[in-house]
Amino acid sequence: xxxxxxxxxxxxxxxxxxxxxxxxxxxxxxxxxxxxxxxxxxxxxxxxxxxxxxxxxxxxxxxxxxxxxxxxxxxxxxxxxxxxxxxxxxxxxxxxxxxxxxxxxxxxxxxxxxxxxxxxxxxxxxxxxxxxxxxxxxxxxxxxx
Ligand SMILES: [Ca+2]
Numbered sequence: 648x649x650x651x652x653x654x655x656x657x658x659x660x661x662x663x664x665x666x667x668x669x670x671x672x673x674x675x676x677x678x679x680x681x682x683x684x685x686x687x688x689x690x691x692x693x694x695x696x697x698x699x700x701x702x703x704x705x706x707x708x709x710x711x712x713x714x715x716x717x718x719x720x721x722x723x724x725x726x727x728x729x730x731x732x733x734x735x736x737x738x739x740x741x742x743x744x745x746x747x748x749x750x751x752x753x754x755x756x757x758x759x760x761x762x763x764x765x766x767x768x769x770x771x772x773x774x775x776x777x778x779x780x781x782x783x784x785x786x787x788x789x790x791x792x
Contacts, residue, residue: 676778678716691761712756
């Protein structure tokens with residue numbers, strides 16, 4: 648799907664962050680980086696469904712999340728985007744996040760409600776790849792979205 652000048656692809660496979668990054672890279676893209684509230688809302692509405700459905704379809708509050716391309720940079724003490732190195736501003740953190748649970752949460756998911764949660768990089772989630780729109784179509788369709 649396209650938003651602005653970028654294309655997005657939701658993987659239906661769950662993977663670790665490293666595997667997700669490899670998958671995106673192999674397809675000429677990168678793990679999604681969110682640069683505005685508008686993009687954040689569009690992603691949530693397009694791929695994560697409205698928050699109203701959470702308790703019906705997601706077993707836990709942290710279910711139904713996707714990896715995004717931000718990671719904790721210990722040298723700066725901030726979460727930054729992989730591509731730009733800029734601090735993550737959107738999505739906003741969910742309440743009580745980032746909590747670095749068990750001291751092992753250096754990677755970030757976008758939750759169904761459109762907020763961020765820090766998670767262990769070796770946890771497995773679905774993920775979204777992003778790339779600048781070019782002439783060629785992004786990837787063959789795989790289910791909806
Ligand atoms: Ca967390």
